[in-house]
Amino acid sequence: MAAAQVLKSEWTKIKSVQSTVWTLGLAVLFTVGLGFLISLLAKDQFAKMNARERLFADPTFTSFAGTSLGQLAMIVFGVLVVGNEYSTGMIRTSLAAVPRRGTFLAAKLVVAGLLAFVVALVTSFVTFFVGQAALGPYKASIGDPGVLRAVIGCALYMTLIAVFAMGVTMILRSPMLSLGILMPIFFLLAPILGGVEATRKIGQYLPDQAGTKIMQVVAPEDNTAPYGPWGGLGIMVVWVVVALVCGWLVLKRRDA
Numbered sequence: 001m002a003a004a005q006v007l008k009s010e011w012t013k014i015k016s017v018q019s020t021v022w023t024l025g026l027a028v029l030f031t032v033g034l035g036f037l038i039s040l041l042a043k044d045q046f047a048k049m050n051a052r053e054r055l056f057a058d059p060t061f062t063s064f065a066g067t068s069l070g071q072l073a074m075i076v077f078g079v080l081v082v083g084n085e086y087s088t089g090m091i092r093t094s095l096a097a098v099p100r101r102g103t104f105l106a107a108k109l110v111v112a113g114l115l116a117f118v119v120a121l122v123t124s125f126v127t128f129f130v131g132q133a134a135l136g137p138y139k140a141s142i143g144d145p146g147v148l149r150a151v152i153g154c155a156l157y158m159t160l161i162a163v164f165a166m167g168v169t170m171i172l173r174s175p176m177l178s179l180g181i182l183m184p185i186f187f188l189l190a191p192i193l194g195g196v197e198a199t200r201k202i203g204q205y206l207p208d209q210a211g212t213k214i215m216q217v218v219a220p221e222d223n224t225a226p227y228g229p230w231g232g233l234g235i236m237v238v239w240v241v242v243a244l245v246c247g248w249l250v251l252k253r254r255d256a
Helices: 003-016 018-047 051-055 059-063 067-088 090-097 101-138 147-172 175-195 197-203 207-215 229-253
Strands: none
Touching: 003 018, 003 067, 003 090, 003 101, 018 059, 018 067, 018 101, 059 101, 059 147, 067 090, 067 101, 067 147, 067 175, 067 207, 090 101, 101 147, 101 229, 147 175, 147 207, 147 229, 175 197, 175 207, 207 229
16 A cells, blocks of 8 residues: 555544544643633732742743643543554554555554644644733743743644654553553653652653653743753653654564
8 A cells, every 4th residue: 555545544544533533622622721721820829929939930831731631632642543443453454454564653653643743733822822811911922032942842742742642552552551551650650750859850751741841931940850941852752762662563563
């Protein structure tokens, strides 16, 4: 099967499954809605800050607070894109049509990754402008140093979350098992390790803890990470690459 046909096939699979489309819609809703609400509540907090506290205030990062919930939907999207093939048995048909498993995986990653990035990019810009409107006089401008990088970085972060979930699901070959592992990692393990002083040095190298640095314009006062925004994103990319390579090896060596 020609590459164009493989890409078209993967696009057809994604758009024909309503649950995958809905998860992207929920990612937008959660990220924008929660970001607006938290920015609105933070407006009074910004007004009460003293001079020192305002040095570490980051209105841009505040507007991206909704990504903590939006990434949940992106994880589910990544899991479903891969996991639906295994849960329905469609993986056998797919691999029969595309025997070259590397081509099959690459096409799935390209189509799902590009779709996730387009949705995430639109979401990040909308989230930023909506959040800054809620902050009123304490808002940041898209032209301020580091702001555009943070906005685009938010889209990159959300996309990488989805792709990482795809890699993990390719390894585990089960949507339920994948969600059962990814959810505790991102919503229990990472916050606990990152929030406890004794384990913070370990937690800061987890994919989400490192990746969210790209969305920060101002480093927090208690920042101890030995890397900057791009370094944090680089650490997350390493996690994603490892997951994808392992997923490809499992796909290559095991029967459908």
